[in-house]
Amino acid sequence: xxxxxxxxxxxxxxxxxxxxxxxxxxxxxxxxxxxxxxxxxxxxxxxxxxxxxxxxxxxxxxxxxxxxxxxxxxxxxxxxxxxxxxxxxxxxxxxxxxxxxxxxxxxxxxxxxxxxxxxxxxxxxxxxxxxxxxxxxxxxxxxxxxxxxxxxxxxxxxxxxxxxxxxxxxxxxxxxxxxxxxxxxxxxxxxxxxxxxxxxxxxxxxxxxxxxxxxxxxxxxxxxxxxxxxxxxxxxxxxxxxxxxxxxxxxxxxxxxxxxxxxxxxxxxxxxx
Amino acid sequence: xxxxxxxxxxxxxxxxxxxxxxxxxxxxxxxxxxxxxxxxxxxxxxxxxxxxxxxxxxxxxxxxxxxxxxxxxxxxxxxxxxxxxxxxxxxxxxxxxxxxxxxxxxxxxxxxxxxxxxxxxxxxxxxxxxxxxxxxxxxxxxxxxxxxxxxxxxxxxxxxxxxxxxxxxxxxxxxxxxxxxxxxxxxxxxxxxxxxxxxxxxxxxxxxxxxxxxxxxxxxxxxxxxxxxxxxxxxxxxxxxx
Numbered sequence: 001x002x003x004x005x006x007x008x009x010x011x012x013x014x015x016x017x018x019x020x021x022x023x024x025x026x027x028x029x030x031x032x033x034x035x036x037x038x039x040x041x042x043x044x045x046x047x048x049x050x051x052x053x054x055x056x057x058x059x060x061x062x063x064x065x066x067x068x069x070x071x072x073x074x075x076x077x078x079x080x081x082x083x084x085x086x087x088x089x090x091x092x093x094x095x096x097x098x099x100x101x102x103x104x105x106x107x108x109x110x111x112x113x114x115x116x117x118x119x120x121x122x123x124x125x126x127x128x129x130x131x132x133x134x135x136x137x138x139x140x141x142x143x144x145x146x147x148x149x150x151x152x153x154x155x156x157x158x159x160x161x162x163x164x165x166x167x168x169x170x171x172x173x174x175x176x177x178x179x180x181x182x183x184x185x186x187x188x189x190x191x192x193x194x195x196x197x198x199x200x201x202x203x204x205x206x207x208x209x210x211x212x213x214x215x216x217x218x219x220x221x222x223x224x225x226x227x228x229x230x231x232x233x234x235x236x237x238x239x240x241x242x243x244x245x246x247x248x249x250x251x252x253x254x255x256x257x258x259x260x261x262x263x264x265x266x267x268x269x270x271x272x273x
Numbered sequence: 274x275x276x277x278x279x280x281x282x283x284x285x286x287x288x289x290x291x292x293x294x295x296x297x298x299x300x301x302x303x304x305x306x307x308x309x310x311x312x313x314x315x316x317x318x319x320x321x322x323x324x325x326x327x328x329x330x331x332x333x334x335x336x337x338x339x340x341x342x343x344x345x346x347x348x349x350x351x352x353x354x355x356x357x358x359x360x361x362x363x364x365x366x367x368x369x370x371x372x373x374x375x376x377x378x379x380x381x382x383x384x385x386x387x388x389x390x391x392x393x394x395x396x397x398x399x400x401x402x403x404x405x406x407x408x409x410x411x412x413x414x415x416x417x418x419x420x421x422x423x424x425x426x427x428x429x430x431x432x433x434x435x436x437x438x439x440x441x442x443x444x445x446x447x448x449x450x451x452x453x454x455x456x457x458x459x460x461x462x463x464x465x466x467x468x469x470x471x472x473x474x475x476x477x478x479x480x481x482x483x484x485x486x487x488x489x490x491x492x493x494x495x496x497x498x499x500x501x502x503x504x505x506x507x508x509x510x511x512x513x514x515x
Contacts, residue, residue: 037358037361151381152381155378155381156376158363158367158371161361162361162363166352167371167374169324169345169348169350170372171376172375213360213362216362217407219362
């Protein structure tokens, strides 16, 4: 463990990684709370996988992959939002289709681009150690944007999460708020993909919030605890994986998963007493 | 008494089969009406039409002399509690205040008047001491009171309740009905129920709904309550041909 902290002092890539983990944990805890209380894990998974389509196309067109990722994430959020609002019972089928089509597009376009294979793996599993200064800047901008929006619309988002029909009756613009919420989640997902990759992103988005939900009484306190947990998990995952040289993203998720299981049992024991 | 809700020849299709057919319904100011009927008889659909959440396939609905959509703000709605996520982390007082949330409420807190009004309503419904409890820590009766408090926040002219006593025991059920009776002094109340026995001591009108509808004034139903309850299904079936 001391090896990690020594290295942290000397290597700027580790400092960047730790900083990225902290920044990602903030948006992750805040938006993850909405994903958990509104029960839209599956929808978020659909958005995450559709992102790969955007990345693939961006590579093929030789533009910045992150731009493709953001574009597809927002597009997927809007489409899935509209599907949810209009399609009723067909919702999960349509989301599954988008999920798979997005990935398939990504795979095909990456295949058509020379030198694709390394990049594909990075997007699937992420690599926090490769975060650059400009990535950090984007993370900072996203944090500020998402946190300001949530600060203003916190109660509206909680209201549509708690009781959509009643919110509609009281005159809230439920459709617009819902799609807006999905877009914010989509932006968060793109950020998190850089840390743990799209295969593991949903776990990182939901586990800290789910654990926090066991021990808190309001969405706001759930967010705060989820942010702290997210920081501990990303930091802890980096420390644990450093000596044995394991993949960082997967280590973060294993750590989160183990803590979640322990927390579930702890909660059961507490409520039995 | 003026009509607060008027349905004329209202028919509604979800699919091929009509969920409601030729519904004619008049609800007057300060009525306390129960809508009775089997599951799938269209009770909730009728409520959603009155709230403007659905539009009739044919026929017209007028609420408070305007369209259901425009009248919404003067209706308090209490949905079935079963529709909620039981673990949602929210406090009683927050649920109640949410009634006053607008799309353009930019400041992330409620104005003082809303806080004051929420306290007042919680006091009125005798759940003030629960204000900071998490919703899922309450008993079923207390949850129901919370949802009624939320509906009363805006001081609506009409209060609509969907099976308010479906999951609570008989003692608490009586409390809820007593409370509604009190509210009925200033408000029109419509409630969905599948149990005529208890309801009939409180309401002044009963609408039987099974795709088609038929309305009875409660004092036109002959015999004592027990009689009606024992014979109710056959008796009312016969009378409405439903």
